[in-house]
Amino acid sequence: MAENRKSAKQTAARKAAREQAAQRAAEFRRRQEQLEELAVEYFVAVDAVAGIEAAAEERIAAIRAETEQQVEASRADAADIVGQMLDTKVTRDEVAERLGLPVREVKRPKRGTATSTAERPDELPAVDDSARADECDVDRGEDPAA
Numbered sequence: 001m002a003e004n005r006k007s008a009k010q011t012a013a014r015k016a017a018r019e020q021a022a023q024r025a026a027e028f029r030r031r032q033e034q035l036e037e038l039a040v041e042y043f044v045a046v047d048a049v050a051g052i053e054a055a056a057e058e059r060i061a062a063i064r065a066e067t068e069q070q071v072e073a074s075r076a077d078a079a080d081i082v083g084q085m086l087d088t089k090v091t092r093d094e095v096a097e098r099l100g101l102p103v104r105e106v107k108r109p110k111r112g113t114a115t116s117t118a119e120r121p122d123e124l125p126a127v128d129d130s131a132r133a134d135e136c137d138v139d140r141g142e143d144p145a146a
Contacts, residue, residue, distance in 0.1 A: 076109075083109040 085095045086108050096103040 079107070079109045082106055 082095060082099070085098070086092065086106070092103055092106045095101075096106045099106070
């Protein structure tokens with residue numbers, strides 16, 4: 001009978017050990033699935049970061065290009081205004097003094113680079129004084145009417 005008890009105790013101990021092992025294995029599998037799901041969420045988040053950064057870089061590039069165009073247009077407008085001031089037969093020194101610029105920055109804009117009236121219909125066409133300027137030399141004090 002002692003053997004029977006011993007055998008029953010061993011069977012009960014084995015059964016308890018199996019249940020405990022099964023519970024631990026189930027807990028291990030549950031934690032592994034949880035870790036796997038968290039890893040999936042992590043990689044999705046990292047991919048989202050890369051996408052957000054790429055979209056931001058595209059927007060930054062577009063903003064820089066737009067800014068460059070606006071700055072270029074404003075500089076061209078400023079150069080045109082300087083040219084208009086020079087067209088009034090004012091010296092470069094006086095224009096530079098009025099605008100607070102060094103004389104070396106006061107230049108007549110090139111005729112070929114100025115925007116045409118077709119591109120900027122809101123402006124009146126520029127008057128070409130080159131023929132009149134060829135007839136007399138204002139710097140020498142000649143009078144065009146003479």
